[in-house]
Amino acid sequence: MAARLFRPLRTLLTGRRRGCDACPLSTPSTRRRVVLFGSPNVGKSVVFNHLTGSYAVVSNYPGTTVEIARGRARLGDVDLDILDSPGAYSLATLSEDEQVSQALLFAEPPDLVLHVVDAKQLGRMLPLTLQLIEAGLTVALDVNIIDEAARAGLTVDADALAEALGVPVVTTAAASGLGVDRLRALLAGPLPPTPAVSIDYPEPIASAVAAISHRLRAAYPISPRALSLLLLQRDRGARDLVRKAEPEAVAEVDRLVAEAESRFPHPLSFPIAVARQQAADRIAAPAIMARHRPAPRSLADALARLTVHPIAGFPLLAAVLYLMYLAVGRLGAGVLVDFLDHRLFRQWLEPPLIAFFQRLLPSTVWSSLFVGDYGLITLALRYSFAIILPLVGIFFLSFAVLEDTGYLPRVALLLDRLFKRIGLSGRAVIPVVLGLGCDTMATLVTRVLATRRERIIATFLLALAIPCSAQLGVILGLLSGHPLGLLIWAGVVSATFLAAGFLAARILPGEAPRFYLEIPPLRLPSLRNVCTKTLARLKWYAAEVVPFFLLASLLVWLAELSRIFPLLLAALKPMVRLIGLPADAADAFLFGFLRRDYGAARLFDIFSSGAMSGASLVVAMVTLTLFIPCLAQFLVMQKERGLRVALAVFAVILPVAFCVGLLLNLVLTGLRVPV
Amino acid sequence: MPDLELTEPAEEMLASLWSAKEGEDEAHPDRSGPPARDATALAELRHLGLAEGPPAAPVLTPAGEAEAAAIIRRERLAERLLTDVLDVRGNVASAVACRFEHLLRKGIDDRICTLLGHPSRCPHGRPIPPGPCCRARAGSAGRVTSPLADLAPGQSGVIAYLQTQQPELLQRLLAMGALPGAPILLRQRFPSFVVEVGHTQVALDEETARDIYVHLTAPTRVSPARRAWLPPGLGRLRRRGRRP
Numbered sequence: 001m002a003a004r005l006f007r008p009l010r011t012l013l014t015g016r017r018r019g020c021d022a023c024p025l026s027t028p029s030t031r032r033r034v035v036l037f038g039s040p041n042v043g044k045s046v047v048f049n050h051l052t053g054s055y056a057v058v059s060n061y062p063g064t065t066v067e068i069a070r071g072r073a074r075l076g077d078v079d080l081d082i083l084d085s086p087g088a089y090s091l092a093t094l095s096e097d098e099q100v101s102q103a104l105l106f107a108e109p110p111d112l113v114l115h116v117v118d119a120k121q122l123g124r125m126l127p128l129t130l131q132l133i134e135a136g137l138t139v140a141l142d143v144n145i146i147d148e149a150a151r152a153g154l155t156v157d158a159d160a161l162a163e164a165l166g167v168p169v170v171t172t173a174a175a176s177g178l179g180v181d182r183l184r185a186l187l188a189g190p191l192p193p194t195p196a197v198s199i200d201y202p203e204p205i206a207s208a209v210a211a212i213s214h215r216l217r218a219a220y221p222i223s224p225r226a227l228s229l230l231l232l233q234r235d236r237g238a239r240d241l242v243r244k245a246e247p248e249a250v251a252e253v254d255r256l257v258a259e260a261e262s263r264f265p266h267p268l269s270f271p272i273a274v275a276r277q278q279a280a281d282r283i284a285a286p287a288i289m290a291r292h293r294p295a296p297r298s299l300a301d302a303l304a305r306l307t308v309h310p311i312a313g314f315p316l317l318a319a320v321l322y323l324m325y326l327a328v329g330r331l332g333a334g335v336l337v338d339f340l341d342h343r344l345f346r347q348w349l350e351p352p353l354i355a356f357f358q359r360l361l362p363s364t365v366w367s368s369l370f371v372g373d374y375g376l377i378t379l380a381l382r383y384s385f386a387i388i389l390p391l392v393g394i395f396f397l398s399f400a401v402l403e404d405t406g407y408l409p410r411v412a413l414l415l416d417r418l419f420k421r422i423g424l425s426g427r428a429v430i431p432v433v434l435g436l437g438c439d440t441m442a443t444l445v446t447r448v449l450a451t452r453r454e455r456i457i458a459t460f461l462l463a464l465a466i467p468c469s470a471q472l473g474v475i476l477g478l479l480s481g482h483p484l485g486l487l488i489w490a491g492v493v494s495a496t497f498l499a500a501g502f503l504a505a506r507i508l509p510g511e512a513p514r515f516y517l518e519i520p521p522l523r524l525p526s527l528r529n530v531c532t533k534t535l536a537r538l539k540w541y542a543a544e545v546v547p548f549f550l551l552a553s554l555l556v557w558l559a560e561l562s563r564i565f566p567l568l569l570a571a572l573k574p575m576v577r578l579i580g581l582p583a584d585a586a587d588a589f590l591f592g593f594l595r596r597d598y599g600a601a602r603l604f605d606i607f608s609s610g611a612m613s614g615a616s617l618v619v620a621m622v623t624l625t626l627f628i629p630c631l632a633q634f635l636v637m638q639k640e641r642g643l644r645v646a647l648a649v650f651a652v653i654l655p656v657a658f659c660v661g662l663l664l665n666l667v668l669t670g671l672r673v674p675v
Numbered sequence: 676m677p678d679l680e681l682t683e684p685a686e687e688m689l690a691s692l693w694s695a696k697e698g699e700d701e702a703h704p705d706r707s708g709p710p711a712r713d714a715t716a717l718a719e720l721r722h723l724g725l726a727e728g729p730p731a732a733p734v735l736t737p738a739g740e741a742e743a744a745a746i747i748r749r750e751r752l753a754e755r756l757l758t759d760v761l762d763v764r765g766n767v768a769s770a771v772a773c774r775f776e777h778l779l780r781k782g783i784d785d786r787i788c789t790l791l792g793h794p795s796r797c798p799h800g801r802p803i804p805p806g807p808c809c810r811a812r813a814g815s816a817g818r819v820t821s822p823l824a825d826l827a828p829g830q831s832g833v834i835a836y837l838q839t840q841q842p843e844l845l846q847r848l849l850a851m852g853a854l855p856g857a858p859i860l861l862r863q864r865f866p867s868f869v870v871e872v873g874h875t876q877v878a879l880d881e882e883t884a885r886d887i888y889v890h891l892t893a894p895t896r897v898s899p900a901r902r903a904w905l906p907p908g909l910g911r912l913r914r915r916g917r918r919p
Contacts, residue, residue, distance in 0.1 A: 039850075089850030094843050120874040124852035152874060234842065265799035267842035273849040308878075310865040413867045413878040420880070426867065450843070514844055515867065515880040518851055 030078045034187060035104060037132065038116035039125060040087030041406075041520040043144045045069070046174040047116055048084040049532065051184070075188035083110070091131050091226070092233045092269065096447040102237045109137060109221045112191060116142045119149035119156050119171065122288060126165075126280035127273065133167060133197045136223035140168045140186055147173040148521065153290055161287035166195025175526060199279045201229075202271050208232055208260035215252050218245035232257055233269045304522040307410045317414055320407070324398050325476070328469055332394040333477030340386040353377055365561065374556040380549035383601045388545060391473030393538050395437045400533040404525030408433065409517050416515045422501025423457045425450070425513040431458055435466035438541065440633045442466070443640060453510035459641055460504060460649050463629040464656065465497035474600035475621050478607055484673070485618040488664075492622050496660055544632060552591065565590075575658060579623060580616050580665040582606070588620070592627050593634075599624055615668045623661030626653065681723075683777055684716035686746050689725065692735050693743035697801070744804040749784045750776040751797035756787055758798045759820050759835050759890070792821035792888060796838050819891060823861060823868065824884035831860040832889040834872075839886040848887070851877050859889055 036044045052071025069084040085101035117125040132139045162169040172179035212228035230238035354371045361367040416426030435442035446458045479486040559565030572586040592599025638646040720726035725739030753772040785808040793809040852872045862869040868879040
C-alpha cells in the first residue's frame with residue numbers, strides 16, 4: 001500500500017520519467033553512467049537540466065535534491081545516463097543527504113564522476129576533487145559559475161588546472177548556457193585514465209593508512225587508500241562497506257583507527273583536511289588569476305546586505321511573508337478559487353454532469369458515487385482541481401522564487417536565535433517554510449537537519465502547527481472577512497508552535513544544535529528554473545493529491561454504504577460539539593486525516609452554507625490546523641522517523657489540538673469576543 | 676596566596692601530579708609515565724604544604740592544587756603562544772613551552788592570556804585552567820588572537836585554529852573553508868554571526884563563533900598599524916604590489 005501511494009512521490013524525487021525510459025528510439029550504443037557530484041549551491045542541478053533537458057529541483061539551499069535525479073542524454077553515439085546527487089562537501093558524510101551521495105558512488109561506481117565546483121571558491125572545493133581522484137574514480141572537473149567569478153575579479157585557467165590535476169577540466173556558466181557545449185564534448189569524448197595523486201599526510205595518518213590498506217583484502221568500489229582515510233574519519237558508510245565485504249577485518253580496522261586517534265590530540269579529519277587543502281592550494285595557485293579589480297558594489301550587493309541587516313532584515317522578512325500571504329490568500333483563495341470553484345465548477349460544469357449521471361445511473365447508490373455529497377466528481381475532483389491546486393500552485397511559485405534568489409538561507413540566519421529556543425537551529429527554517437506549502441514534502445526535507453533530536457522536533461512541529469498552503473488558502477479565504485478572527489487564529493497557532501517547541505526542546509534529551517550555513521549570493525531568479533520547478537512540484541502534488549481524493553471519496557462512499565462512516569462520525573460528534581462546533585463539522589475532521597486540505601475545504605463548504613458563527617469558525621480553524629496530520633504525512637513520518645516516533649507524535653497532537661480548541665472556545669464565548 | 680618561589684623540579688612534580696589527576700586516558704606527550712619521584716622536590720612540596728600522603732603516592736593539597744593549576748596554565752598558555760604567534764610547531768613547542776613556563780611569573784601569564792584571547796584549550800586540546808583575566812574577559816584591546824565571537828563587525832584576520840572537540844562540527848567548518856590560515860572577515864554579529872571566508876559567506880551562531888580563533892595581525896603581513904603611516908593611496912598601492 002505504502003509503496004503504491006509513494007510511487008508518484010518517488011517519481012518526482014528521482015525525476016524518472018516513464019516516457020523516457022519506455023521509448024529507446026535508437027539502437028544501443030556506448031552506455032555511460034555519469035554522476036554529478038559537488039557541494040550545495042554550485043549549480044549541479046542546473047548543469048543536469050542543461051544536459052538532460054529533464055527535471056531536477058534546482059535550488060539555492062542545501063537539501064532540495066534529497067534523493068537522486070536521473071536523466072538521459074544522447075551525444076553522438078554515446079548514451080549518457082546522468083545522475084544528480086545531493087550536495088556533499090566531502091566523501092566523508094555527516095548528514096543523511098550526503099549519505100545518499102556517498103551511497104551512489106559506493107553502490108555502483110560510475111564511468112565518470114563530474115565534479116561541479118563554484119569558480120569563486122575553487123580553492124576550497126578542490127580538496128574534494130583530490131579526494132575523488134584519490135578514490136580511484138574517473139573524474140572530470142566542471143568549474144561552474146565563471147560569470148560570477150569574473151565579476152569578483154577571478155579568472156580560472158582551465159588548461160593549467162587540467163595539467164596540474166591530470167583530469168579534464170571545463171569552465172561553464174550553466175545558468176546562461178555558457179560552456180555547456182564544451183562540457184557535452186567532454187562527456188561524450190574518450191575517458192581519461194585516473195591520474196595518481198600524492199597527498200602527503202602527516203603522521204600518524206600516513207602509517208595508519210598504510211596499515212589499514214594492507215589489512216583490506218576484499219574488492220571495494222573505491223581505492224583502499226581512500227577507504228582507509230574514510231575509516232580514519234569514522235565514516236559510517238565506509239565501515240558498513242568493510243563490514244559487508246570482510247566482517248572478519250572490522251575488529252582489526254577499528255583497533256588501527258583507535259590507535260591512530262590516540263596518537264593525535266584532535267579528530268583525525270582535521271589533519272586530513274589540512275593536508276588536502278595544502279595540496280589543493282599548490283594546484284590552484286597557478287590556475288587562478290585575480291587580474292583585475294573586482295567590479296564595484298552593485299545594487300544586488302546592497303540588497304544582499306539589507307536582507308541580513310540586524311534591524312532592516314526583520315521588517316523585510318515580514319514584508320516578504322506578507323507578499324506571500326497576498327499571493328496565496330488574496331490572489332489564490334480570493335480570485336482564482338472563486339472563479340474556478342464557484343463559477344467554473346458549480347455553475348457551469350456540475351449541473352449538466354449531475355443531470356447526466358442521474359440519468360445514466362438511476363439508482364442513487366451508484367450515482368452518489370460520482371455526483372453525491374462525497375462524490376468522485378462533485379467532491380474529489382472539484383476539491384483537487386478547483387480549490388487545492390490553484391492554492392498550492394501559487395505557493396510553490398512564490399517558494400520557487402524565494403529559493404532561486406537565495407533568500408531562504410538568509411531567513412535561516414535571521415531566525416536562528418528564535419529557533420534555538422524551540423530546540424531547532426536556523427537550518428530548520430527551510431522545512432518549516434516549505435511546510436507552509438506541503439507538510440508531507442517538508443517532512444522529507446527534515447533530512448537536512450544535523451541531529452536526530454532536531455529532526456524529531458521539526459517533524460513534530462510540522463505535524464502540529466504548520467498549516468499547509470491548501471489549508472492556509474482555505475483558512476485565509478474563509479477568515480478574510482474576519483480580520484480579528486484571522487488575528488486570533490494566527491496568534492493561537494503561532495503560540496502553540498512556540499510553546500510546543502519550547503517544551504519539546506526541554507523534554508527531549510540531547511544537545512542544542514549548532515548553526516552554520518553557507519549563504520549563497522543573492523541571485524536574480526531565472527524564469528526557466530522557477531517554472532520547471534513549480535511545474536514539477538505541482539505535478540508531484542497532483543499525482544499525490546488526486547488519487548488520495550478519489551480514494552477518499554470511494555472509502556467514504558463504501559463506509560456510508562456499510563454504515564461505518566456514520567459510526568465514526570457519531571463518535572467524533574460529541575468531541576466536535578464540545579468545542580462549540582456544529583455536529584456537521586465532524587466529517588471535516590475525519591477528512592482532515594485523509595488530507596489536511598480536504599478537511600479545510602470541507603469546512604469551507606459548511607461555512608458557506610451559513611451553518612457556523614464567526615467564533616466557532618475560528619475555533620474550528622485552529623483545531624483543524626493543529627489536528628493530526630494527513631495520511632500522506634503520517635506515512636512519510638513513519639518512513640523517515642520510524643513508526644514509534646510517528647505514533648508518539650500522533651498521540652500528542654490529538655489531545656493538544658482538542659484542548660487548545662476547547663480552551664479557545666471557552667475564552668471566546670466566555671468573553672463574548674465579537675468575531 | 677604568596678608568590679611561591681619553587682625550584683624547577685618541584686614545579687615539574689606539581690605539574691605531573693596535576694596531569695596524573697587530569698586523567699590517565701589523556702596521554703601526555705611530553706610527560707608520560709608516572710610522576711618523577713624526586714625526594715628533594717617532594718620534601719620541598721611537603722614543606723610548603725602543597726603535597727601530602729606517603730612518598731610513594733603523594734597527593735596535592737588544596738593549596739597545591741591551586742599552585743599546580745597555575746603552573747599548568749602557564750605551560751599551556753606558553754604552548755599556545757609558541758604555536759599560534761611564534762609559529763613553533765610540534766614537539767619543539769611542547770619542549771620549549773616546558774622551559775618557557777618557568778619564566779612566566781604571575782601577572783605575565785594573564786597578559787599573555789589576554790593577548791591570545793583567553794584560549795580555553797592548549798594546542799593538544801587539553802583544557803587550560805582559567806585565570807582571573809578569563810573570568811572578566813578583560814582587555815579586548817591589543818590582543819593578537821581572539822575568538823571570532825569577540826571581534827567587532829568589520830574586523831578581519833586569519834583563522835588561527837578551531838577549538839572544538841566535536842568532530843562533526845569540525846569537519847563541517849573545514850568543509851566550508853574555515854581552515855587555519857584562511858582569511859576571515861566578520862561582517863555582522865546579530866542576529867547571527869556572518870563571516871566571509873575567502874569568497875564564501877557563512878552564517879554561524881555565537882557558540883560556533885567562540886570555537887574559531889582568529890589572528891588579528893598576521894606576522895608576515897603589513898600590520899594595519901604600519902599601513903596607517905602611509906597615505907591612503909600609497910597603502911593600497913603597496914598592498915596591490917605584494918600580490919603576484
